[in-house]
Amino acid sequence: MTERITRLNTMATQLRRDVVNCIYHAGDGHPGPCMSIIDILTALYFDVMRLDSNDPKWNKRDRFILSKGHACPALYAALARKGYINPAELKTLRALGSRLQGHPVPKDTPGVEATSGSLGHGLSQGCGMAIAARRRGDDCLVFVLTGDGELNEGIIWEAAMTIPKYKLTNLIAIIDNNGIQSGGKVDVISNLYPLREKWEGFGWYVVDLDGHNMKEITLALEKAAKRGRASREEREGMEIVSNQAPPLPDQPIIFIASTIKGKGIPYMEGNNAWHKRVPTDEEHQIAMEILGGLDLE
Amino acid sequence: MQGLDTLAEKDDRIMLVCADSLLAMRATDFVQKYPDRYVEVGIAEQNAAATSAGLAIEGLIPFFATYAGFITMRACEQIRTFIAYPNLNVKMAGVNGGIAAGEREGVTHQFFEDIGILRTIANITILVPADADQARQATIAAAGIPGPVYIRLGSGRDPVVFEKNSPFIPFKINIMQKNGNDIALFGNGVLLPRLIKASKILSDKGIGVTLVEVHTVKPLDIEGITKVLKDCGAAVTAEDHNIIGGLGSAIMETAAENYPVPIERIGLRDKFPSSGLPDELLDYYEMSVNDIVKAAQKAITRKNSTKK
Structure with missing residues (x-):
């Protein structure tokens, strides 16, 4: 493993620790849905995205939308470790007057780009943001991370039609396919699968991804980002993964990331009781021992 | 959508977002003049509202224009949570406001709850211009009001009340x-x-x-x-x-x-x-x-x- 991947994995572990601490101190939150996206978030914030935490409104920054807003402790942790907010502020999650509201809103939290929490809205907002970036002529990218459960929402498929229509190759979508939504398995709750064929049918270029393999995530997302900033001519024949023919130059990309709800903390992994639950003192202690890293100071 | 081209001429942030509502909004002239200012998402009002939010997040001034009820009812939550809550600069223009404007279409296209619905949502300014020329002026005024604004429009065949160019001054009776x-x-x-x-x-x-x-x-x-x-x-x-x-x-x-x-x-x-x-x-x-x-x-x- 290269030093870079080791560094990113260490950061991912730190963010997992921060999420557990954040939810433990707040006494409320959704730990399971956070854990499945941590590796992807780490890759985005600490490797792939072009950001300047000293200038959160920098025009040329890449944008990130957490469409599954209930996993915001993970986003807040990434923002804290990236330098947008003080890690100690994570303890104020969900408190009266906190900048870290129960679900994100881009009012006064630096680094939060869009409102989310009512599910299904990341792609549409990202669509507007990507159109605006095109109009400005900026080569910045819009990353949208959705849950799999939230693909039940009709508005997702409305946006799934509009984004390819506008050839928004500067928007990169990622599905956190952890297989479990609030009420149970995604294939039991509604008829979600097959996912690949659905998105392909709407005109997207679909890439499968191991959402917990840092090397694979960074490699694929870096290529997608490079393509997203490229001209149409340059995009011609640009490969994303070696086992798949390259996307057509105007196709937007969506990653289907296989993930595990609760990943990284054995007692949470695949156990949907942790969709929304606060660790007890003992559970908190166990998590701290597994994870290592810094506390919220 | 008279007034929109006047605005667009002076301000390149002005955009039009439609849900297959271009003809209903009589905005084809605008689109011919400013094709790159027009976002058409199809018959998908929720998507239109949330896409408008995305445009506004980036500093543009989208006018989301379609039937009053499809804005305020079909896309009600999108307006409330994604436009009004973050106080975004999205303007919404709804035609067929009222039973008279919906006329022959029947209840599905007569919208008489729009103002009541939006009035309970914080941050939204609600304008009800009386006739076509007032609507033109209200559209221009809306662009100058920060935050979300809803303009309730009639059928476009409504009786003329005021002389042309009579001032429309928002906020005051x-x-x-x-x-x-x-x-x-x-x-x-x-x-x-x-x-x-x-x-x-x-x-x-x-x-x-x-x-x-x-x-x-x-x-x-x-x-x-x-x-x-x-x-x-x-x-x-x-x-x-x-x-x-x-x-x-x-x-x-x-x-x-x-x-x-x-x-x-x-x-x-x-x-x-x-x-x-x-x-x-x-x-x-x-x-x-x-x-x-x-x-x-x-x-x-x-x-x-x-x-x-």
């Missing part, structure tokens, strides 16, 4: 006539011509009328309205909207908190209307000139009986 202070008539939109006729009939009977246009339903000009209520001591409200939740409710709230006087409401009386011709509909659903006159007389009688 517009005192159109002051022939006396026996009764205040508050109204907006397509009912204004009827209020003008009712005012004439009342004046002929020796009743002094103060006729007030309230084109900004939110934020309400509480000071201006309270002043008129104090002066007249009785009022009628008139709007092409359900009597619950719209202008009548807003003025009654203001009166109850500031200066309670007898008030009678003219509007759709909490029922679903039929298809029909605009004037025929307004007459049938108790929004006729005669209904307004009777309501005024009733309010004055109540005022006089309270005095004793």
Whole structure:
């Protein structure tokens, strides 16, 4: 493993620790849905995205939308470790007057780009943001991370039609396919699968991804980002993964990331009781021992 | 969507977002002139609202334009959570506001709950211009008001109330006539011509009328309205909207908190209307000139009986 991947994995572990601490101190939150996206978030914030935490409104920054807003402790942790907010502020999650509201809103939290929490809205907002970036002529990218459960929402498929229509190759979508939504398995709750064929049918270029393999995530997302900033001519024949023919130059990309709800903390992994639950003192202690890293100071 | 090209000429942040509503909004000229300012998402109002939010996050000024009810009902949550909550600069223009504007289409295209719905959502300015030229001016004014603005529009065939280029000044009530202070008539939109006729009939009977246009339903000009209520001591409200939740409710709230006087409401009386011709509909659903006159007389009688 290269030093870079080791560094990113260490950061991912730190963010997992921060999420557990954040939810433990707040006494409320959704730990399971956070854990499945941590590796992807780490890759985005600490490797792939072009950001300047000293200038959160920098025009040329890449944008990130957490469409599954209930996993915001993970986003807040990434923002804290990236330098947008003080890690100690994570303890104020969900408190009266906190900048870290129960679900994100881009009012006064630096680094939060869009409102989310009512599910299904990341792609549409990202669509507007990507159109605006095109109009400005900026080569910045819009990353949208959705849950799999939230693909039940009709508005997702409305946006799934509009984004390819506008050839928004500067928007990169990622599905956190952890297989479990609030009420149970995604294939039991509604008829979600097959996912690949659905998105392909709407005109997207679909890439499968191991959402917990840092090397694979960074490699694929870096290529997608490079393509997203490229001209149409340059995009011609640009490969994303070696086992798949390259996307057509105007196709937007969506990653289907296989993930595990609760990943990284054995007692949470695949156990949907942790969709929304606060660790007890003992559970908190166990998590701290597994994870290592810094506390919220 | 008159006024939009005037805005677009001066301000390259102006965008039009449609949900296959370009023809309904009569905005084809705009799109011919500014093809790259037009975002068409198809018959998908929720997507249109959330895409507008995305454009506004990036500093553009989108006008999301389609039928009043598809904006305020189909995309209600998107407006509330993704536009109003982060206080984004999205302008919404809804046609077929009221039963008269929806006319022959029937209830699916007659929207008489829009103002009541939006009035309960914080941060939204609600404008109800009276006729086409006022709508043009309201559109231009909306671009200058920070945050979300809803412009309630009629059918485009609505009667002309004001002379062309009469000023449209948001936020303030517009005192159109002051022939006396026996009764205040508050109204907006397509009912204004009827209020003008009712005012004439009342004046002929020796009743002094103060006729007030309230084109900004939110934020309400509480000071201006309270002043008129104090002066007249009785009022009628008139709007092409359900009597619950719209202008009548807003003025009654203001009166109850500031200066309670007898008030009678003219509007759709909490029922679903039929298809029909605009004037025929307004007459049938108790929004006729005669209904307004009777309501005024009733309010004055109540005022006089309270005095004793």
